[in-house]
Amino acid sequence: MNDAPDPQDEKPGIDNDAADSAQVITPALIAQIVGAVGDKDLHAVRRTIEELHPADAADLLEQLPSDAFKGAIELLDHYLPGETVTELADDVRADALDILSDSGIAAMTEKLDSDDASFILNDLDEDRRAEILAKVSASDRAAIETSLSFDEESAGRLMQRDFVAAPVFWTVGQTIDHLRSVDEDDLPDTFFDIYAVDPGFRLQGTVSLSMILRSSRETTLKQIMKEAAVSIRPEMDQEEVAYVFQQYNLASAPVVDEAGRLTGMITVDDMVDVIQEENREDLLALSGVSEAGVNQSVLSAVKARLPWLAATLIAAFLASTVVALFEATIDQIVALAILMPVVAGLCGNAGSQSLAVAVRAIAERDLEGPLVARAVRREIFTALANGVIIAVLSGIVTWLWFSDAWLGVVIGGALVSTFVWAGLVGILAPLILKRMGVDPAVASGVFVLTSIDLMGFFVFLGLATVVLL
Amino acid sequence: MNDAPDPQDEKPGIDNDAADSAQVITPALIAQIVGAVGDKDLHAVRRTIEELHPADAADLLEQLPSDAFKGAIELLDHYLPGETVTELADDVRADALDILSDSGIAAMTEKLDSDDASFILNDLDEDRRAEILAKVSASDRAAIETSLSFDEESAGRLMQRDFVAAPVFWTVGQTIDHLRSVDEDDLPDTFFDIYAVDPGFRLQGTVSLSMILRSSRETTLKQIMKEAAVSIRPEMDQEEVAYVFQQYNLASAPVVDEAGRLTGMITVDDMVDVIQEENREDLLALSGVSEAGVNQSVLSAVKARLPWLAATLIAAFLASTVVALFEATIDQIVALAILMPVVAGLCGNAGSQSLAVAVRAIAERDLEGPLVARAVRREIFTALANGVIIAVLSGIVTWLWFSDAWLGVVIGGALVSTFVWAGLVGILAPLILKRMGVDPAVASGVFVLTSIDLMGFFVFLGLATVVLL
Numbered sequence: 001m002n003d004a005p006d007p008q009d010e011k012p013g014i015d016n017d018a019a020d021s022a023q024v025i026t027p028a029l030i031a032q033i034v035g036a037v038g039d040k041d042l043h044a045v046r047r048t049i050e051e052l053h054p055a056d057a058a059d060l061l062e063q064l065p066s067d068a069f070k071g072a073i074e075l076l077d078h079y080l081p082g083e084t085v086t087e088l089a090d091d092v093r094a095d096a097l098d099i100l101s102d103s104g105i106a107a108m109t110e111k112l113d114s115d116d117a118s119f120i121l122n123d124l125d126e127d128r129r130a131e132i133l134a135k136v137s138a139s140d141r142a143a144i145e146t147s148l149s150f151d152e153e154s155a156g157r158l159m160q161r162d163f164v165a166a167p168v169f170w171t172v173g174q175t176i177d178h179l180r181s182v183d184e185d186d187l188p189d190t191f192f193d194i195y196a197v198d199p200g201f202r203l204q205g206t207v208s209l210s211m212i213l214r215s216s217r218e219t220t221l222k223q224i225m226k227e228a229a230v231s232i233r234p235e236m237d238q239e240e241v242a243y244v245f246q247q248y249n250l251a252s253a254p255v256v257d258e259a260g261r262l263t264g265m266i267t268v269d270d271m272v273d274v275i276q277e278e279n280r281e282d283l284l285a286l287s288g289v290s291e292a293g294v295n296q297s298v299l300s301a302v303k304a305r306l307p308w309l310a311a312t313l314i315a316a317f318l319a320s321t322v323v324a325l326f327e328a329t330i331d332q333i334v335a336l337a338i339l340m341p342v343v344a345g346l347c348g349n350a351g352s353q354s355l356a357v358a359v360r361a362i363a364e365r366d367l368e369g370p371l372v373a374r375a376v377r378r379e380i381f382t383a384l385a386n387g388v389i390i391a392v393l394s395g396i397v398t399w400l401w402f403s404d405a406w407l408g409v410v411i412g413g414a415l416v417s418t419f420v421w422a423g424l425v426g427i428l429a430p431l432i433l434k435r436m437g438v439d440p441a442v443a444s445g446v447f448v449l450t451s452i453d454l455m456g457f458f459v460f461l462g463l464a465t466v467v468l469l
Numbered sequence: 470m471n472d473a474p475d476p477q478d479e480k481p482g483i484d485n486d487a488a489d490s491a492q493v494i495t496p497a498l499i500a501q502i503v504g505a506v507g508d509k510d511l512h513a514v515r516r517t518i519e520e521l522h523p524a525d526a527a528d529l530l531e532q533l534p535s536d537a538f539k540g541a542i543e544l545l546d547h548y549l550p551g552e553t554v555t556e557l558a559d560d561v562r563a564d565a566l567d568i569l570s571d572s573g574i575a576a577m578t579e580k581l582d583s584d585d586a587s588f589i590l591n592d593l594d595e596d597r598r599a600e601i602l603a604k605v606s607a608s609d610r611a612a613i614e615t616s617l618s619f620d621e622e623s624a625g626r627l628m629q630r631d632f633v634a635a636p637v638f639w640t641v642g643q644t645i646d647h648l649r650s651v652d653e654d655d656l657p658d659t660f661f662d663i664y665a666v667d668p669g670f671r672l673q674g675t676v677s678l679s680m681i682l683r684s685s686r687e688t689t690l691k692q693i694m695k696e697a698a699v700s701i702r703p704e705m706d707q708e709e710v711a712y713v714f715q716q717y718n719l720a721s722a723p724v725v726d727e728a729g730r731l732t733g734m735i736t737v738d739d740m741v742d743v744i745q746e747e748n749r750e751d752l753l754a755l756s757g758v759s760e761a762g763v764n765q766s767v768l769s770a771v772k773a774r775l776p777w778l779a780a781t782l783i784a785a786f787l788a789s790t791v792v793a794l795f796e797a798t799i800d801q802i803v804a805l806a807i808l809m810p811v812v813a814g815l816c817g818n819a820g821s822q823s824l825a826v827a828v829r830a831i832a833e834r835d836l837e838g839p840l841v842a843r844a845v846r847r848e849i850f851t852a853l854a855n856g857v858i859i860a861v862l863s864g865i866v867t868w869l870w871f872s873d874a875w876l877g878v879v880i881g882g883a884l885v886s887t888f889v890w891a892g893l894v895g896i897l898a899p900l901i902l903k904r905m906g907v908d909p910a911v912a913s914g915v916f917v918l919t920s921i922d923l924m925g926f927f928v929f930l931g932l933a934t935v936v937l938l
Contacts, residue, residue, distance in 0.1 A: 025837070025838065063837070063838050063839050190720070209681075210661070214653070247524045249738035251738075269718035269737075272740070279745075282752060283752045286756065287824065288821065295843065298850040306859075308818065312818045316810055316814035327807065337799050338796065341792060341922060341926065342786060344814075357756075364749070369494065378765065379770075382770040382774065389775065390778050
């Protein structure tokens with residue numbers, strides 16, 4: 001993980017794997033803030049939190065014991081910076097909002113961009129949100145309510161309403177003069193592009209700040225602007241937006257309404273978070289977990305996993321009924337029971353390989369157009385090749401173990417055919433689910449693995465019944 | 470995936486799930502370029518490729534049938550833009566480089582930033598790389614060789630040597646005037662920050678371009694610069710760098726050497742690629758795949774999966790030997806063989822849940838300091854809670870199915886204890902592997918699942934032997 005820890009950051013007393021150069025949350029710092037919270041020393045707690053980058057302050061709060069965390073949030077209340085709250089992990093943020101006063105949250109949201117404010121308020125129930133919004137200034141309230149009116153994972157939610165637009169006929173000089181004269185509060189904290197608009201506020205093009213800086217004062221925006229490769233609409237799904245950012249290496253992107261009018265701006269830092277979130281969801285879903293978090297409670301961990309286990313329960317008993325069909329065969333040849341884990345383990349593994357490759361390729365949009373047929377073909381041939389190799393090895397081991405060549409043939413035959421099935425269903429299930437509008441990462445797992453188990457046991461025990469009895 | 474397809478991009482004849490607003494590669498476009506390649510019409514092929522964004526051009530090339538792909542690359546050679554080559558998927562890029570002439574690749578690298586040039590040359594074997602570098606101008610060659618001297622997944626490889634630095638005492642006015650006067654080729658294509666340095670070229674701080682633009686001409690860089698939260702060294706692992714970008718919402722970051730001298734710049738678009746790559750690796754590794762790609766050949770897919778299958782083969786036969794220990798018991802109670810898939814399926818699922826949560830938390834650095842103990846405790850209690858619920862359900866189903874209450878007790882007891890084991894090993898194995906410096910996503914899977922299988926069968930069949938016989 002960490003080849004070159006920066007010596008200046010290596011703190012004594014930290015075990016080695018934690019001593020990376022980005023390590024700012026030390027046990028000493030945690031002890032210090034726990035002490036200050038115990039003393040109800042608001043000044044000391046504020047100073048510690050404010051001296052840290054909001055992201056580090058959030059990490060510190062996450063690592064506090066739960067009573068110290070509660071104490072710190074209660075103590076800070078109005079003084080807890082909104083930027084820190086947005087950086088908290090979902091479950092920790094929910095806990096913090098439960099503790100904060102309504103007026104504390106209202107004060108916080110007024111200082112944030114509308115996208116961050118709506119991000120925080122989104123976690124609250126409707127009544128509390130209304131009470132808090134009543135305490136916010138009318139203009140901020142309107143901006144937050146507009147943001148909340150968009151779907152949760154849409155571009156409209158992610159966009160901020162602070163951005164810099166300039167008439168397309170303006171010169172670089174005029175633009176710079178304008179930026180220098182305008183009130184600080186009316187500009188976004190950071191921006192990378194200026195959007196050139198026509199008199200109807202319809203987006204004409206994007207000018208990067210580096211282009212502004214390297215161009216002469218007389219150059220017009222029209223001369224140096226670039227047209228957007230793809231226009232982002234507020235309704236667009238965040239996964240789609242993230243794809244556009246990746247594909248075109250964007251730092252920020254304008255959001256336009258139906259009429260092409262500029263309505264907001266999305267920045268790459270939010271997209272990095274979306275990419276991480278989507279990746280986390282896919283990885284967890286493939287292993288049967290709906291949600292996970294730093295300080296997730298046991299109850300919510302149970303809730304996030306139990307439905308998948310229940311689905312597996314049904315699937316597993318289904319597989320058992322297939323085995324039960326061959327009760328008589330197993331009764332005569334107990335070696336079959338002994339070898340069942342080999343069939344289940346290997347075929348399950350082949351299926352999850354194929355499934356992971358397909359889910360990932362769909363997420364990265366590598367399974368489109370003519371690439372689909374090619375990928376399906378590759379999965380079949382790969383399954384066949386791996387199946388033959390693994391079948392031969394397993395067959396030989398089985399033969400030697402049980403001194404029964406035919407038993408080796410049975411397990412080999414079962415493995416080859418189930419491998420091909422695993423490869424096929426591993427790629428087709430996610431493709432079909434995607435076409436049905438279902439998230440392939442979430443829905444494929446149990447389905448694919450169950451069908452492989454059923455197939456594996458059926459072929460293995462069926463073949464054994466035919467060949468060995 | 471796509472809630473709001475942009476009507477203007479919806480092409481007739483494309484099936485619905487492909488018709489998203491970012492869809493620029495249409496079957497018609499593919500047919501057109503295949504035709505042009507067939508006619509050896511260099512002009513038409515060049516025009517199509519050059520009119521597309523490099524990322525889209527790369528997608529188009531990836532989707533061509535392999536003979537048309539080969540023909541297109543041969544035809545283009547010197548005219549294939551380097552930016553398109555860098556956007557190709559790894560396996561496709563390797564194919565393209567095999568087809569391209571040495572002088573074609575040399576011409577391409579001269580036009581690219583040093584990080585992109587070394588990225589392309591890195592795929593080639595040493596002899597060919599030396600031949601190509603001999604055709605490149607001395608200064609470019611030196612920059613590429615320096616870049617290649619860093620480890621493959623290090624900051625040194627990712628950084629570009631084109632960046633904008635200015636003396637810390639310069640004013641905003643001086644800086645802008647300098648940018649306007651300097652030769653276009655000496656500036657990076659896009660940049661987001663200007664690095665303020667002292668006379669020894671040691672980094673003092675970073676000034677975002679938006680800060681430059683909103684400040685008056687007399688302001689000095691010193692007044693508006695921000696100190697870096699973390700300094701990035703060329704040896705730093707790319708995963709670490711990506712973490713710094715995410716944690717501090719960076720658009721670009723300076724890279725400094727031991728003496729604090731500015732040596733390069735890393736931009737967020739490269740970090741987005743790194744994040745995707747690391748996520749892809751983790752997701753695939755958890756499912757037992759080392760590598761996957763759009764146009765991966767069957768041979769390389771077999772290579773990427775066979776070692777994991779071989780490990781599973783050993784693990785599965787190990788599980789079989791545990792079952793074999795209880796041959797006599799199974800011989801008397803064939804219901805045990807029928808229920809084995811239930812034990813294996815459910816406990817395996819519980820283990821992979823715990824494993825996925827831990828691997829993801831480690832990747833996101835959520836398992837640090839006091840959070841480790843808390844997470845382990847959560848896993849144990851979650852496993853216990855889910856184990857009890859699933860055990861009761863399974864026990865009842867078993868009791869009803871086989872009219873044997875004690876058999877229900879046996880499977881229930883085996884499930885609860887193996888669930889706790891699965892939860893424990895699912896989180897501890899990745900933590901221990903990480904501490905040993907091994908990638909937890911890669912190494913945990915087989916280990917965790919094997920130990921769960923062994924435990925599950927042993928407890929289930931052992932308990933059955935004791936209780937039922």
